[in-house]
Amino acid sequence: MQTSDSAREILIRAVKGTRDLLPPSTAVWNHVEAVARRVFEAYNYHEIRTPILEDTQLFARGVGQETDIVTKEMYTFEDRDGASVTLRPEATASVMRAYIEHRLDQRPGVQKLYYMGPMFRRERPQKGRYRQFYQIGVEAIGSESPVVDAEVIEMVVELFSRVGLENFTLLLNSVGCQNCRPAYIELLREELAKVAPTLCEDCQRRAQTNPLRVLDCKVPEDQPAIDQLPSILDHLCEICRPHFETVQRLLKHRGVQFEIRPRLVRGLDYYMRTTFEVVHGALGAQNAVLGGGRYDGLAEALGSKIPAPGIGFSIGEDRLVMTLEDRISVPSLDLFIAALGDAAVERAGLLARDLRRGSYSVEVGFDGKLKRSMELANKLGSRYTLIVGEDELARGRYTLKHMASGIQEQLAPEEIAQRLRAKE
Numbered sequence: 277m278q279t280s281d282s283a284r285e286i287l288i289r290a291v292k293g294t295r296d297l298l299p300p301s302t303a304v305w306n307h308v309e310a311v312a313r314r315v316f317e318a319y320n321y322h323e324i325r326t327p328i329l330e331d332t333q334l335f336a337r338g339v340g341q342e343t344d345i346v347t348k349e350m351y352t353f354e355d356r357d358g359a360s361v362t363l364r365p366e367a368t369a370s371v372m373r374a375y376i377e378h379r380l381d382q383r384p385g386v387q388k389l390y391y392m393g394p395m396f397r398r399e400r401p402q403k404g405r406y407r408q409f410y411q412i413g414v415e416a417i418g419s420e421s422p423v424v425d426a427e428v429i430e431m432v433v434e435l436f437s438r439v440g441l442e443n444f445t446l447l448l449n450s451v452g453c454q455n456c457r458p459a460y461i462e463l464l465r466e467e468l469a470k471v472a473p474t475l476c477e478d479c480q481r482r483a484q485t486n487p488l489r490v491l492d493c494k495v496p497e498d499q500p501a502i503d504q505l506p507s508i509l510d511h512l513c514e515i516c517r518p519h520f521e522t523v524q525r526l527l528k529h530r531g532v533q534f535e536i537r538p539r540l541v542r543g544l545d546y547y548m549r550t551t552f553e554v555v556h557g558a559l560g561a562q563n564a565v566l567g568g569g570r571y572d573g574l575a576e577a578l579g580s581k582i583p584a585p586g587i588g589f590s591i592g593e594d595r596l597v598m599t600l601e602d603r604i605s606v607p608s609l610d611l612f613i614a615a616l617g618d619a620a621v622e623r624a625g626l627l628a629r630d631l632r633r634g635s636y637s638v639e640v641g642f643d644g645k646l647k648r649s650m651e652l653a654n655k656l657g658s659r660y661t662l663i664v665g666e667d668e669l670a671r672g673r674y675t676l677k678h679m680a681s682g683i684q685e686q687l688a689p690e691e692i693a694q695r696l697r698a699k700e
């Protein structure tokens with residue numbers, strides 16, 4: 277076999293549109309996920325983990341045959357046995373599939389599930405958008421009540437506040453139901469027919485195929501005309517209107533601030549009533565960090581005979597982390613042990629083991645040279661350095677240096693943990 281020099285020189289890199297998450301940035305990811313778990317569990321949500329690989333039909337039916345996601349962006353391929361499988365582009369359809377498959381409707385109460393993990397869409401790579409991206413989300417399945425909607429939305433605000441996001445705005449709307457929406461869409465279609473020629477190409481197409489999506493258009497020139505279109509909130513039925521009013525009343529009662537946006541819609545048929553989004557000031561035009569809504573028809577779309585009304589949201593974790601990155605401090609190294617010589621390495625190993633059992637983060641330097649060890653301790657940002665040399669071994673007391681102040685002390689092993697416990 278022959279390997280050409282040029283082939284050997286090509287470095288293998290991460291697949292286009294994917295990326296490695298490296299420390300220290302992974303500390304921010306972990307912070308976000310840890311806060312999310314705490315908040316979700318306080319609201320009695322429990323984690324669900326579904327496969328990343330699913331039957332392609334699940335997304336064709338669950339996300340919608342006509343959507344960009346399904347027509348252009350899915351990683352779909354034929355498995356070795358000929359079955360068509362897809363890397364999940366989102367998780368709601370998977371969670372609903374699992375809910376139906378495992379008859380979670382027979383468990384007591386509303387099923388409150390959360391997930392976090394990678395999703396895959398073959399979009400054009402750009403800043404803040406990746407083909408493997410991460411979502412954190414919840415689904416509350418088994419009730420149509422506006423009480424559930426209010427609780428889910430309250431939890432969103434709680435989560436973003438606790439995670440440290442500032443300047444975010446919660447946008448709220450109702451998109452009606454199968455009873456009231458078709459008439460509204462018809463009206464929209466009629467009004468659009470009058471203005472469509474002045475709108476962008478996407479709008480012209482959507483005016484025909486999916487008029488609701490016109491409301492999503494971000495082209496600045498189109499905005500005045502779109503703002504003049506009829507509002508869905510003037511066309512809600514006798515079930516949807518009070519449902520939406522109750523959601524708003526409950527949120528106000530709990531001090532949750534929101535803004536009503538009649539143009540906030542979802543292009544998929546099974547979405548109904550409450551929809552919401554969280555936008556963040558620092559992210560510019562593509563500024564949504566969270567999207568959510570009620571999807572009472574999804575189970576039926578997946579072929580289930582068990583009704584499973586639900587509401588959920590998903591957070592774009594990549595974007596959320598991007599907005600937090602400068603502000604979350606990375607946990608620092610508590611102690612660097614400079615072991616000078618073979619005997620010292622052995623002793624340092626025991627000292628490190630005992631301190632690590634006490635949950636201190638400890639690094640052992642086995643270089644043997646004091647100066648180089650101190651330099652490394654500095655570069656690693658260690659709070660303290662412990663010197664273990666011949667003298668220290670003989671005396672059983674070790675030199676602990678506080679790196680910021682330079683203060684040194686001779687301490688017995690049991691005194692070291694005490695010093696580390698001090699915060700600074």
Ligand SMILES: [Zn+2]
Nearest residue numbers: 453456513516
């Ligand atoms: Zn309705």
Ligand SMILES: [Zn+2]
Nearest residue numbers: 476479493498
């Ligand atoms: Zn447009």
